[in-house]
Amino acid sequence: MTITFILNGEDVSVRATSGDRLVDVLREDFGLIAAKADCRKGTCGKCLVLVDGRLVPSCMIPAFKVRGKEVVTFEGFVQTVEYEDIRQGVEEAGLETCGFCESGLLLALGSLLDSSARPSREEVLEAISSVQCRCTDPETTIAAALAAADHRARRTYRRDRQ
């Protein structure tokens, strides 16, 4: 079947079978390799993408389910101004990942800041619990999230003033 959807802001079409998972289509047909097909049971968080603004594990979504929807992968997210807030927060906090969980972790933080401009520690912990990895220490991730929230608040304030 042919599936048409919006991928990182562009209209795209791809041929897929009913058994194809979204993560495989993204990686193999579009070369978007930031999402990793790791556990394939929806628990590791390394394949997280945004579908219509909701954070979902792309290994658990059949590709045909995104027909007509908007999918944003980490590659698309890094082009946004929202990512710039996260990037600055991450650099300020000195958050360093192993490189495998990074896309899921930062998308989770981005999604959190979309829903909560000033997230609490508990909200940050809840958000990053969706990404299983041994590499990061939660305190640094919390610091990165809170710094990113500050950057976003400042940017929004400046934009509103203009």
Next chain:
Amino acid sequence: MSDRPAAREGRSPTIAALSDIAMPGLVHVAQVRAPAGEGRLRRVVPRQMPRGYRLVTAADIEGSAFLPGLDVKIPILASDSISWIGEPVALVAGPDPDIVAELARTASVELEGARPPEAENGRLSERVIAKRLLVSGDPDGAFSKAAILIDDTWSSSILEHWYSEPQGALAHFDYDRIVIHTATQWPSHVLETVSAVLGCRPAEVRVKATRLGVHLDGKIWYPSMLAAHAALAAKACKAPARILLTREEDFRYSPKSAQASIWIKAGLDADNNPLVMDATLRFDMGASGPFAADMLVEAGISVLGAYRWPNVRVEAVALASKGPPSGAFAGLGAAGVFFASGSMMSRLAETIEEDPISFKNRCLLGRAERHPSGESLRTATPLPSIGDRIARSSDFARKHASYELVRKRRTSRADGPLRGIGYSQAFQADGMASSKAPLSRYALEATLGKDLGLTIACHGAPSRPGPIETWKEEAARVLGLPTESVSILEPDTDTAPPSGPGIRSRSVTVSGRLLARACAAIAKRRFRDPLPISVRSTAGVERCLTWTEEGIEGQPFSQASWAGAVVEVELDPWTMVARPTGIWLCIDAGRILSPDRATKAIRAAAMDALGASMGESVTFADGIVEEGSYFSYVLQSPRDIPPIMVDFIDPGRDAAPRGIGELPFHCVPAAYVSAASQAAGKPLSSLPAQTAEYPQRKRER
């Protein structure tokens, strides 16, 4: 080949992940596995073999059929006797990964003399791989004089490394050479293995490391095996070949931590001073333990600790079982033993009703006192000052005393809060074990180019961005260069000299020293010799430990780093589920190159150590990992992690940096279990520690 541009991934490191490497004509490889843990292999019959797909067996190996350079014989593909359930007996290679996996799964493996799996009960057998004995003083006589005796068995579970990316390798031909891509701690061993298996010269093999991620010492030798599989498949199919285990395959069939069962009987004299200890350390090494001898010597030293035991008997045994070959997990076996010895010391302190920190500190060896390994301490250990600092920062004495009071007065769960606090201390010694030359020789090459850029090539270089920056800053500091002009080459056997494995913090303790030495040598020649200046620096691991019939020899404490940990725990009064409320770590590890990064690394390791203490456990049934174990194995959630306070003791600028990575695994579990025992009001002696009611009822049923 096209390493897809890393820039598209955002901030990720530039080294590609194995799963991200794309190549035209790539074939996928899957392992056909033995269905039983014993018997003789008769043949492997695939259900069908479509055009373009190949079956590769041991008969296709032209060179050596075993992994080189290890103590034990591990077949690349089993050809005769089978050692464990899931042992690779053949490979299926072909263009479609799903078809390859299906062909491997449905291939018939015919065995002679195999018992049905249900006859194999559990993992432990009595086949001894290695055994060591240490006797010092007169333990039997001392027990008769002991005023206080305790006797218990402490056990730790089998742990999964849960790598950032599952194990795998990719092989392809580049004109007349074979190139291997794999995430490995030991590129030189991969090169040696592939050249031995293919029967070609080492110069005909090149190994390029892919992104390593978190490995917890599980990628020492197993990537060499998978590299050999990929190379065999590439040769058979005349195409690039990749083997990449699925997460579930990796969980069920790749090496695990060795399960430890530690029996200790210890006695104090009439003045409550250490008198005698008798310990039997048993490790389940799976089908074979490539580092069994190294593990035993570390275990022997760790159980003795830095304490003053005048009479000692320690027996350490590595046993074989039907599980996958097991061994290293964040070190070589010391963690489980420190858990036992730390818990034992806490139990002794509780028995004589003394504060655990003061009891442990007064039992320590002093300056010039002789350890059973034969080493006389040149200086006293820093553990007393570590204990003092951590007691102050955690308010240990007051909390411990009040929780103890509550515990003693408690008649039911409703009587006051169920809280506990525990302390444990341990060490990590970089000179320990691995006296064999290939394991202990390290080399680094540094070149100062005409553009005043410094290039560093070393297999032991760190793989994560933070430690890489620390290396760059250190090299730049020595040579007076800007940090941006220092570059560290990706691990590649064509550019870096052969080296031992990147284990036991050796990127800091050995390779870091090589870096400093090479940079100092360049600095001396910088204004004398024309550029470029290249310096190769080599070194062996100093003060290797050995354990022979004569006893343990070496100097375990000469380069040791030291740590103390306090863990505070609260139990839910209804479910008895434990919730840690604080962790304090105090560390003396020489000069800390980057305190900020070291703090983060210690916190991440403490989180993993807490996971091993609270819930992580791989369960086996009938000689194989239980199916449900994969689905129920969950890493410690960030939600359950309490604040972790890390305090480094500053020894001054001249002190050499020492390893820190394993310290949380050595001292957090014992501290957690002591705290949970106090809170629950009952002694706990296994990892993960079960305080909750439900698992106990489940076991009883």
